[in-house]
Amino acid sequence: MKKSRTTITDIARELNISPSTVSRALNNHPAISTKTRELVIGLARKRNYQPNLLALNLLRKRTNTIGVIVPEITSHFFSSVISGIQDLLNPIGVNMIIGQSNESYEEEKSLVQTFSSIRVDGFLISPSSETKNFDHLDVLTQNNIPLVIFDRDCEGIDVDKVFVDEYNGAFQAVEYLIKSGCKRIAHIAGPPSLSTARHRLRAYRDAHRLHQLPVNEAYVVESVGFAPEHGIDPAKQLLALPQRPDAIFAINDGVAIGTMYVIKEAGITIPDDISVIGFDDDPYSCYFRPSLSTVWQPTYEMGMLSARILMKRINSNNDLSKLKVEQLFPELIVRGSSR
Secondary structure, three states, X not given: OOXXXXXXXXXXXXXXXXXXXXXXXXXXXXXXXXXXXXXXXXXXXXXXXXXXXXXXXXXXXXXXXXXEEEOOOOOHHHHHHXXXXXXXXXXXXXXXXXXXXXXXXXXXXXXXHHHHHOOOOOEEEOOOOOOOOOHHHHHHHHOOOOEEEEOOOOOOOOOEEEEEOHHHHHHHHHHHHHHOOOOOEEEEEOOOOOXXXXXXXXXXXXXXXXXXXXXXXXXXXXOXXXXXXXXHHHHXXXXXXXXXXXXXXXXXXXXXXXXXXXXXXXXXXXXXXXXXXXXXXXXXXXXXXXXXXXXXXOHHHHHHHHHHXXXXXXXXXXXXXXXXXXXXXXXXXXXXXXX
16 A cells, blocks of 8 residues: 655654644744754654645745746747746746646636635736637736736736837848848738737838838738748748749748748749848757747746746736836747758
8 A cells, every 4th residue: 555645744643742842843943842843853754744835835824836827838939938947946946837838828717716725826818819808817906916927918917027129120121121122022020919910010111111112911920820831821822923022031940941842843043042030049940941030029028027027026926016018039040941
């Protein structure tokens, strides 16, 4: 039969003392004699006693655990963010529970409820592409649970937020294409519900306007996701136009890779015939031929900064008098896929 875990009650019963005396002895309380303390600690070691940290932390009104909710964890983008969060939390003894919403509003709402029920000290959340109703996040603020939104904005919610300047990064990419001589620049956009997609599309239009280059609306198409397969149909749609584009700026590297596949299959040369630029600088981007031009984002730094802000909020009893909205800056990386 499997042996059960030793508890404070077990130690108290064997030594014929009260559980409260055992607890005080284990916590080095001055009211407990040296002899009793040594007996308790000796037996605890012999029985391999492990304290119930969850119960102890709940008594202290802290679990030393935060909830992290992201749309998905397999991409380099979010895995890098999570690494930054972990590297900030580990040295200070704080744990994290990670939930993946799979770009689903219902799953995100369920994760918030589940993590709240186990009393996490605060939340770091990057909203799903389906999240348009923020009631589940309002509940957190109403209950004084610290929350930091990162990467994707939830407009109208007054909490700490950490973003990358998506507009700036996209503007760099499109302006580079214009200055390299491209005249028919297409954009494979993301879901319009996402603030990141809206910022990149606005930058695409503004770069054209600044350089007095008209936007052909036929060159703006939408992808339904962010993986390479989500670049296939939009790229085919663009190549089928009477006058195909001479450059494509994709919502992210995954979609850009799918786009490059379609272009190559059509016998079109990259970048001589069509330049391609992605967004995110996934590690695999530089290994394609030609290597992918892209916009680098400081994802690791975003994770660390988000976690640092959240911990300050938790340790200040969630004083909301000075909310932070931080922006990190991206950088265009020019490789072989663009002129």
